Amino acid sequence: MADLSDKVAIVTGGGSGIGEAAALAMARAGAAVVIGGRDAVKGERVVQAIRDSGSRAIFQPTDVSRPDDVKALVDRTVSEFGRLDLAYNNAGADGEQVPLHQQGVDGASFLVDVNIKGVFYCMKYEIEQMLRAGGGAIVNTSSIFGLNGYPGWSLYTATKHAVTGMTKAAALDYAQQNIRVNAVGPGPVETALLAKGTGGDPHSYAAFVPMGRIGQPDEIADAVVWLLSDDARYVTGHTLPVDGGVCAQ
Template identity: 80%
Template sequence: MADLVGKVGLITGGGSGIGRATALAMADAGAAVVIGNRDASKGEAVVDLIRGRGGKACFQKTDVAQPEDAKALVARAVSEFGRLDLAFNNAGIDGEQVPLHEQDIAKASALFDVNLKGVFYCMKFEIEQMLRSGGGAIVNTSSIFGLNGYPGWSLYAASKHAVTGMTKSAALDYAKRNIRVNAVGPGPVETPLLAKGTGGDPNSYSAFVPMGRIGQPEEIADAVVWLLSDAARYVTGHTLPVDGGVCAQ
């Protein structure tokens, strides 16, 4: 396991799915973790679990679509643990699976507020803090939809392609300032979001994956922790597909 001992990290969307698994993995690797989530009960439950396993964690109610919430999440990390070294910008929503001309404008705006603007807001305040303290590492959640196109998902794919592009450019902005910026591109993963999108049967996507199964949140978490750790110290600007081979097709 990668070593995050002595580091302080934050996670958005940390109450369930990939965020929850990554919060636990970061804590197990030695990091103190600040969990941001819109649903307080889920976020606080993860904090309780981490503390019950001997780790350090706290919860901050966070809607990443609100820039003041993103700023407050970073400030909470500093007030609680004294610094910010790591960030996993994971919060996201999936939008509608319909052709582009059928997309609802209000729902499209909400999608971009979370998936694109939310990542920007978080990165802005995280990087400001990391520059003050000498550096850090950031991982954003993109998707296979940020690397390929899929019918019915034009706006979701647009939001995730934007995350991929923002990750690349931000990595270049700070490559000489000791801040690494990468992303993960999960394929189908057994999460509440996928269950919702498949009518309760996430395994229906198994045939779409060359490995013949959908992923588990812990498999994405392992990749995130590696990217955040010094084991990946020469990796920046990269979106790592963790997808069972989907993007190789």
């Protein structure tokens, strides 16, 4: 396990799925964790699990599409723990799986607000604090859809390509200021979101994966923890596929 001892971390979308797994893994690695999310019940449940394990955690209500919410998340982190060292910007939405001409205009605005603007707001306010602290590390959630194209997912693919590109550019902005910026590109992962998108059978995507199975949230979380840790100290601007080989096809 990579070491995050004495670090202070933010996780958005940390109340379920990959975000929950990452928050728990980061706490096990030694970090104090601030969970930002829209669902207080889910967020507080993860906070309690972290506290029960002997680590520190708090929940801050956060809708990443609202810049004031994101700023409040970062400000609360600093007020509670004194600084910000690490951030996992995971909150996102997936949209409709239909051809481009059938995509709704309102749905397009929602995806842009959450998946693109939300990551921008998070990085903006996180990096401001990291510059004051002398450095830090950020991981964004992109996707295999941020590395390849797939039919029926034009808007989602566009937003995740934006995350991949924003990750690269931000990494170059701060490469000499001790702030690393990377992303993970999950493939199909067993989460409630994937279950909903597959009509309740997320394992139906297994045939799409060269390894013959879908991933588990903790497998993405392990990659996130590694990228945030000093074990990855020479890695920046990279989107790491964690996908069972999907992007190798």
